[in-house]
Amino acid sequence: MEGLVATGLIGISLGAQYALLALGFTLIFGILGVVNFAHGGFYVLGGYIAYATTTHLGAPYPVAVVIAALGTAGLGYVFERFLLERLVDDHLATLMLTLGLYLMMSSGILVVFGPESPSFEFPITGVLRGGGFYFPLQNLIVLAVCIVAIVTLYWLVYHTDFGRALRALADDRAVAAAQGLRPKLLFPLAFALATGLAGLTGALVTPILSLAPHIGDPVLATSFLIVILGGLGSVGGATVAAFIVGLIEAYSAVYLGGSKGALALFTLVLLMLVIRPSGLFGREARGA
Amino acid sequence: MKTTRRNVILSGAAVGAAMVVPRMAAFAAAPEVKLGVVGVLSGPAAQWGLALRGAVEFVAAEANRDGLIKIDGQPANVSVVAIDSKYTAEGAAAAANSLAGQGVKMILGPIGSPELTGIKPIALRNSMLVMGNGYAKDAIGPQWPLVFHQGPGPSGWADPIIKIAKAKFGMKSVVVVAPNDQGGTDIASVDAQAYKANGIAATEEYYQRGTTNFAPIVTRIMNQKPEAVDLASSPPGDAGIMVKQLRQAGFEGAIGRLGGPGYSEISRVAGGDEVLKDFYWYEPVFIDEKVLKIADDYKTLMKTERPENNLFFQWVSAARMVAKAIAKAGTATDTQKIAAALRSLPVEDPNLGAGGWIGQKFFGVNQELSFPFGVGLVVNGKVQPVQRVDAATET
Structure with missing residues (x-):
């Protein structure tokens, strides 16, 4: 019983990290209809901005996390406003643009910081222990930030004029634009929000795990898996799917082993997609 | 074409150049020995590949400085062609194919087992000599007579x-x-x-x-x-x-x-x-003052610090063995001859000390370099x- 609960706690920790990663990814698809292949790059960049801010500028870690979120949001805004927006309806072009941006980001980081992982520590290192369980405090902080991020995002998307405008543009851009909504202003803001979330996640998670120029690849793969399972573009679906994936990964890896666990995860996701091809909470197709 | 004074001068210059250039080229062109490097130069294991590349470039510079390799009695110019294998079998195979296309017959690297698995069929097909490092159970073997191991596996x-x-x-x-x-x-x-x-x-x-x-x-x-x-x-x-x-x-x-x-x-x-x-x-290498001398020599010769990873020293000793074998064989293209020379060389390095060839018991072929190492x-x-x-x- 203790083992089941302890594994469940690990699954929840994994789910919180995955949810933070997947929210930005699914938001961009849901609003813009763009699959952002640079998402992992923004995660890595967020980590490196936080690392450089604490190590080279001597700023406190919380300040570094805020700077990382703002920095990646700023880059995302500029990228969407001046590059992506011109070709936003051409899916192949946006795919190539975001992939190109990812390659530029990872190569740039490699040139500036080198290929090896730097020493980047989370400032809080304690572990809560008791009754056969353990829960690192840093995971608790990530979980708290995840909950705040999910609630804030829901509020933004579903209870503000900004969110209503974004959803209207996502449903039918032409009609929404005819009614005075401005995609050239709102889309970059949505993109910045999503990339800022990726940067925030990178700043929070990389000191807990590790920071290196290449770590965006598995991040992108995991985000993709989660948003497909949750339903492309569904914020709620991504959140639920993130925790499902986290829990399946934890239980299967603990009780079946690393290799069989990965196989079990992908098999379950595949089965779920056979039953519901549009994902758990996905619609058949985007309106715009 | 009209016979003008300008055309006559230009034609004369062209004929003169055609007569002189080949002689100059023949005079200037030293025999070329290209050492291929196939290693991971990006991603999480990049430090291993950077150590390999740095080591081979250093040994090539040493050989050029000392005039170690002579082909047909002429000092050869040793150069290095490095390609990123991305730490994958397909990346290493693509790199080996690319090197074969460039006429490179000797490969230092790769580093990981999957890469070595990917490279061996290409090396066999193109008679390339490989001094690799994978720890796979079939890293070397009698079926790949031109594949050598730069250090023992587990x-x-x-x-x-x-x-x-x-x-x-x-x-x-x-x-x-x-x-x-x-x-x-x-x-x-x-x-x-x-x-x-x-x-x-x-x-x-x-x-x-x-x-x-x-x-x-x-x-x-x-x-x-x-x-x-x-x-x-x-x-x-x-x-x-x-x-x-x-x-x-x-x-x-x-x-x-x-x-x-x-x-x-x-x-x-x-x-x-x-x-x-x-x-x-x-x-992989027990670092003492003699071994650290390589780092000093590297700085002097290459005008920069040596790569951080200590595999660098092991690759230096392996690359030196290959360079010595080429020198002994007196050819940069006949890899059978170079392999025979390599097998006959005593395993000895001026910095790492004396070792031996092993591998017969585990791999069925005595083509594994073994030097003192550290824990x-x-x-x-x-x-x-x-x-x-x-x-x-x-x-």
Whole structure:
């Protein structure tokens, strides 16, 4: 019983990290209809901005996390406003643009910081222990930030004029634009929000795990898996799917082993997609 | 064409140039010896590839400085063509194909087992000599007579390291963890055998390469209550996370890494030597003053610091052996002749000392270089001086 609960706690920790990663990814698809292949790059960049801010500028870690979120949001805004927006309806072009941006980001980081992982520590290192369980405090902080991020995002998307405008543009851009909504202003803001979330996640998670120029690849793969399972573009679906994936990964890896666990995860996701091809909470197709 | 004074002068100049240029070229062109480098130059294992490339470039510069290689009595110019294998079999195969297309007949590298598996068929097809480093169980063999091993795999060094670790930490059980591909399984299974041969109960655990959070694997390991954990050939970044998460989970035992160097990065990622606590690892080269002289020579010759990873020194000794074999064979293209020269050379390096050829017992072919190596230890969070171990033999 203790083992089941302890594994469940690990699954929840994994789910919180995955949810933070997947929210930005699914938001961009849901609003813009763009699959952002640079998402992992923004995660890595967020980590490196936080690392450089604490190590080279001597700023406190919380300040570094805020700077990382703002920095990646700023880059995302500029990228969407001046590059992506011109070709936003051409899916192949946006795919190539975001992939190109990812390659530029990872190569740039490699040139500036080198290929090896730097020493980047989370400032809080304690572990809560008791009754056969353990829960690192840093995971608790990530979980708290995840909950705040999910609630804030829901509020933004579903209870503000900004969110209503974004959803209207996502449903039918032409009609929404005819009614005075401005995609050239709102889309970059949505993109910045999503990339800022990726940067925030990178700043929070990389000191807990590790920071290196290449770590965006598995991040992108995991985000993709989660948003497909949750339903492309569904914020709620991504959140639920993130925790499902986290829990399946934890239980299967603990009780079946690393290799069989990965196989079990992908098999379950595949089965779920056979039953519901549009994902758990996905619609058949985007309106715009 | 009209016969004008301008055209006559131009034609004369062209004829003159046509007569002079080939003579100048024949006079200027020294024989060219191209050493190919196939190694991982990007991604998590890049430090291994950068060490390889730096070593071969250094040996090429040494050979050029000393006029070591002569082809048809003329000093040859040794150059290096390096291609990123991306630490994959297909990347290494593509790199080998590219080198074959450029007429390169000698390859230093690759580093990982999957890469070596990818490169061997291309090398065989194009009669290329390979001095590689994969720790796979079939890294070398009689079916690949031109493939050499730049240093022993775990079959050579796991046993003496385990003996030292057992004497220091006294473990009776171990879980060996590695990625679930050939780069992991071939090393972990040999390590596990070596533990068992030393009376230590060993089980193997594998994880999907690309895993970023090892908390579930760590929980599975903890459930087995081992007295030690060996991270085998897990990349340094992965190994660092696992060390950190093992300690968070309350694991107090010794942690080893019998798979390759990378201690400094593991320590950085884990959070320092205090987190490593009790740690042991394989150092491919025992670093003493003579070996460090290579670093000084590198700085003098290459005008920059040597690559950080200590595999650099091992690659220098292997590349020097290849250079000596080319010099002895007097050819840069007949790889059969170069291989024969290499097999006949005594294993000796001015900095690393004397060693020997091994591999007959494990691989069925005596084409594995063996030099003295080191065992690194962290005890109670304090790094100990690396212990020297004599070159592995097959007795």
